[in-house]
Amino acid sequence: MRTDDLIARLAAETGVVRPHAVERRVALHLMLGGAAAVVLLVVLLGLRPDMVEAAGTVTFWMKFGFTALVGALGVAAACRLARPGATLKPAFWIAAATPFLVIGGMAVVELLAVAPADRRAVWLGSSWQTCPAWILVVSAPVLLAVTLSMRRFAPTRPALTGLVLGMAAGGVGATVYGLHCQENAAAFLATWYVLGMAIVGALGAAIGPRALRW
Amino acid sequence: MQETERELKALMLLGLDGDAVAQSRLLSELSTLLKYFFARRLGRDDGDVEDLVQDCLIAVHVKRETFDRSGLFTPWAYAIARYKLIDHYRRKRVRSWSPLDEASELFAPDWTDDAMHARDVNRLLDGLPAKQREAIRRTRIEGLSTEEAAAATGMSPSLVKVSVHRGLKALMAKVGKGGEDADR
Numbered sequence: 247m248r249t250d251d252l253i254a255r256l257a258a259e260t261g262v263v264r265p266h267a268v269e270r271r272v273a274l275h276l277m278l279g280g281a282a283a284v285v286l287l288v289v290l291l292g293l294r295p296d297m298v299e300a301a302g303t304v305t306f307w308m309k310f311g312f313t314a315l316v317g318a319l320g321v322a323a324a325c326r327l328a329r330p331g332a333t334l335k336p337a338f339w340i341a342a343a344t345p346f347l348v349i350g351g352m353a354v355v356e357l358l359a360v361a362p363a364d365r366r367a368v369w370l371g372s373s374w375q376t377c378p379a380w381i382l383v384v385s386a387p388v389l390l391a392v393t394l395s396m397r398r399f400a401p402t403r404p405a406l407t408g409l410v411l412g413m414a415a416g417g418v419g420a421t422v423y424g425l426h427c428q429e430n431a432a433a434f435l436a437t438w439y440v441l442g443m444a445i446v447g448a449l450g451a452a453i454g455p456r457a458l459r460w
Numbered sequence: 461m462q463e464t465e466r467e468l469k470a471l472m473l474l475g476l477d478g479d480a481v482a483q484s485r486l487l488s489e490l491s492t493l494l495k496y497f498f499a500r501r502l503g504r505d506d507g508d509v510e511d512l513v514q515d516c517l518i519a520v521h522v523k524r525e526t527f528d529r530s531g532l533f534t535p536w537a538y539a540i541a542r543y544k545l546i547d548h549y550r551r552k553r554v555r556s557w558s559p560l561d562e563a564s565e566l567f568a569p570d571w572t573d574d575a576m577h578a579r580d581v582n583r584l585l586d587g588l589p590a591k592q593r594e595a596i597r598r599t600r601i602e603g604l605s606t607e608e609a610a611a612a613t614g615m616s617p618s619l620v621k622v623s624v625h626r627g628l629k630a631l632m633a634k635v636g637k638g639g640e641d642a643d644r
Contacts, residue, residue, distance in 0.1 A: 247514070249491050249513060249514055249517070250488070252514050252517060253484055253487040254484065256484075256517065256518065256521040257481075257483045260478060260480040260483040261478060262477060263524050263525055263527075265529060267525035268525055328526055329526045329527075329528060329531075329536070329539075330523070330526060330543060331535055331536060331538075331612065332539075333590075333594070333614075335614055398525065399523065399525065400519065400523040400540060402539055459547075460523070
């Protein structure tokens with residue numbers, strides 16, 4: 247086809263693009279993926295039996311806030327990397343490291359306050375063997391949804407974009423999983439939740455170069 | 461360059477609001493720039509130039525959502541072009557590349573700019589720290605001004621200048637000769 251004909255054909259389909267189209271689409275997919283994750287959780291695991299009482303505790307919301315913040319940072323970075331030529335500034339990495347450092351610091355303080363003999367029990371909780379895997383399962387629909395949304399865009403750093411998509415999905419998935427899981431120890435979160443989210447992040451980075459080509 | 465940026469961005473914004481005439485003008489003006497961009501890298505007679513131009517025009521059109529209205533147009537469009545170019549090299553799998561000691565010519569004003577050379581440049585650049593690599597890519601390869609490169613990368617203009625200077629120096633040290641050609 248001649249270039250002029252191509253231009254005429256393309257221009258003939260010039261629709262209106264709303265401002266913040268990237269953010270809107272990502273938000274929509276995130277909500278769909280998040281809803282699917284909640285359904286998956288309720289069907290496979292069920293909500294924690296003390297959900298109502300837990301919602302009145304600080305520890306529940308600290309945990310919620312930690313994982314949700316990781317997800318939010320991933321989403322923000324993904325919206326940025328959706329644009330061709332975009333990179334992440336050092337400020338992003340500092341922001342991204344902060345919640346992990348805080349939870350790690352809290353874990354240390356917590357473990358120091360516990361008698362040495364009990365530390366292992368606090369750290370492992372009662373679900374350390376299944377926690378990371380369940381986070382992966384619950385995050386999967388979120389990762390799928392946000393990856394699909396990103397395919398509409400033009401990321402030029404596919405592996406990095408995949409990583410932050412995994413971070414977004416892992417954060418959201420871990421937050422949803424927190425509706426089932428009754429572990430509260432910072433040391434537990436800093437290890438097993440972080441491991442679960444890291445697996446999702448690594449998965450995103452691994453599929454990025456293939457899934458995000460355009 | 462800045463004139464072009466202003467004009468193209470204005471057309472882009474009109475296009476985003478649904479103005480098909482502006483969009484058509486944008487794409488045709490861009491096709492000229494893209495033809496130059498690819499011809500300079502692949503050689504004017506390379507049959508793939510036209511395909512790449514068309515590929516980019518399609519991408520520019522269907523990926524319009526990713527344009528940041530508060531950002532610059534040319535860096536956005538060239539980022540698409542660069543992505544398509546890299547993709548092209550990858551698909552072609554350029555098998556061999558010229559020896560490193562010829563690479564100093566790449567930075568001389570009359571560089572021949574064919575696919576193998578561009579690949580050499582990329583290999584060399586990959587050995588530099590990210591800031592220097594980015595600064596050199598934007599200013600020396602994409603042809604942006606210091607200010608535009610600063611806006612595109614989020615660095616300050618003086619940092620861009622310093623990074624280009626240091627990066628070229630490092631490259632020259634690596635290549636081992638031709639240092640005086642570098643700083644044009």
